[in-house]
Amino acid sequence: MTELNVKRQALVNTADQFLLDIYGGLSQPQKSLPCKYFYDEKGSELFDQICQTDEYYHTRTELKILDDILPTVAGMIGPYVDILEFGSGAGIKIRKLINALEHPRSYTPIDISEEILLSSSHALQQEYPELEVHPVVADYLSPIELPASFADETAHRKLVFFPGSTISNFDMPDAIHFLKHIRSLLSPGDALLIGVDLVKPVPRLLAAYNDRQGVTAAFNLNLLHRIKATYDTDLNVDNFWHHALYNAEKHRIEMHLVSRVAQTVTIQGQSFVFKERETIHTENSYKFSIEGFRMMALNAGFDSTECFTDDANLFSVHFLTAT
Numbered sequence: 001m002t003e004l005n006v007k008r009q010a011l012v013n014t015a016d017q018f019l020l021d022i023y024g025g026l027s028q029p030q031k032s033l034p035c036k037y038f039y040d041e042k043g044s045e046l047f048d049q050i051c052q053t054d055e056y057y058h059t060r061t062e063l064k065i066l067d068d069i070l071p072t073v074a075g076m077i078g079p080y081v082d083i084l085e086f087g088s089g090a091g092i093k094i095r096k097l098i099n100a101l102e103h104p105r106s107y108t109p110i111d112i113s114e115e116i117l118l119s120s121s122h123a124l125q126q127e128y129p130e131l132e133v134h135p136v137v138a139d140y141l142s143p144i145e146l147p148a149s150f151a152d153e154t155a156h157r158k159l160v161f162f163p164g165s166t167i168s169n170f171d172m173p174d175a176i177h178f179l180k181h182i183r184s185l186l187s188p189g190d191a192l193l194i195g196v197d198l199v200k201p202v203p204r205l206l207a208a209y210n211d212r213q214g215v216t217a218a219f220n221l222n223l224l225h226r227i228k229a230t231y232d233t234d235l236n237v238d239n240f241w242h243h244a245l246y247n248a249e250k251h252r253i254e255m256h257l258v259s260r261v262a263q264t265v266t267i268q269g270q271s272f273v274f275k276e277r278e279t280i281h282t283e284n285s286y287k288f289s290i291e292g293f294r295m296m297a298l299n300a301g302f303d304s305t306e307c308f309t310d311d312a313n314l315f316s317v318h319f320l321t322a323t
């Protein structure tokens with residue numbers, strides 16, 4: 001098997017940082033936990049299963065859009081490009097991009113979930129021996145030292161790929177901040193190809209985050225299983241249930257874990273009191289209009305070159321050029 005040159009960001013996924021974030025989140029008036037902790041090995045598997053449920057339109061729709069547009073995108077970006085992907089996961093969409101591009105030079109996938117990142121990077125390197133694959137195990141919310149293939153000095157055109165509407169998990173100011181961060185990695189003329197979920201009737205949204213098989217519920221509850229597996233705790237996962245709701249004022253789906261009973265949970269000696277029906281807020285997924293997202297991209301230093309959608313306007317893929 002070809003050896004991969006893997007970079008690991010210090011402190012990523014450490015038990016200490018996780019514990020600090022648990023203590024911080026559960027001490028707030030509205031208890032919360034950062035959604036990045038969904039993605040241990042089990043959580044990444046569950047996310048892949050979510051993508052295959054009937055209700056989760058995102059993945060199917062984005063893949064279809066990519067099939068339709070990638071020849072056009074490849075023409076706009078040109079040959080010998082260096083690609084960087086944030087939150088690459090199982091690496092399904094990148095194959096479509098690589099197949100469409102003319103002689104892509106390098107691929108830098110960044111993900112917090114080490115097992116899935118390394119297994120998908122190995123598979124990709126085997127399939128595309130000419131492509132330089134440089135996986136980075138990192139929390140992309142922290143500063144990351146990037147491989148030389150994607151450094152400022154590279155003479156080649158750069159393309160950042162950010163599919164799956166992962167940008168929806170950021171609160172608005174953080175989303176603009178992250179787009180600005182992406183822009184700072186690029187030179188004028190480089191590009192960002194980003195998948196963005198669209199506003200739509202609420203029943204369709206609620207169904208997508210409350211699938212009948214209960215996979216999204218298992219994904220949400222896995223966060224508690226992860227805490228239980230990592231720390232000394234009397235946490236009883238069965239005392240919580242999954243709840244997804246639409247916050248119309250903020251245009252976002254919210255996922256919560258609801259306490260079935262009044263209870264005290266102790267984690268590594270620190271106790272947290274829950275009232276009956278009190279929730280832990282675990283994830284937001286913002287829904288955008290095309291114009292609204294364009295304005296954000298403009299604000300972050302991108303020109304909105306093209307925006308592609310499906311016939312039912314469920315999902316959008318924006319091709320943005322750094323100005």
Ligand SMILES: C[S@@+](CC[C@H](N)C(=O)[O-])C[C@H]1O[C@@H](n2cnc3c(N)ncnc32)[C@H](O)[C@@H]1O
Nearest residue numbers: 036039087088089111112113138139140163164
């Ligand atoms: C919603 S999934 C999208 C996966 C894939 N890009 C897709 O389009 O299907 C989010 C991905 O981002 C990764 N991720 C989430 N938060 C992260 C963080 N703070 N740093 C690095 N990776 C993160 C997860 O492990 C997961 O693979």
